[in-house]
């Protein structure tokens with residue numbers, strides 16, 4: 619956390635600073651748990667392809 623509130627990450631949906639640290643680290647998405655629950659079609663299946671930063675999972679097919 620920074621002293622300047624403008625430097626803290628905020629939820630992309632509601633500007634809350636109560637973002638989910640796992641989603642931030644793994645997917646690079648800033649979203650709070652409330653918005654994750656409110657918009658499951660957008661954040662509920664984020665393990666698939668929703669976030670641009672997700673690239674590491676696409677390599678499994680290379681071995682076939």
Ligand SMILES: [Zn+2]
Nearest residue numbers: 629632650653
């Ligand atoms: Zn939110």
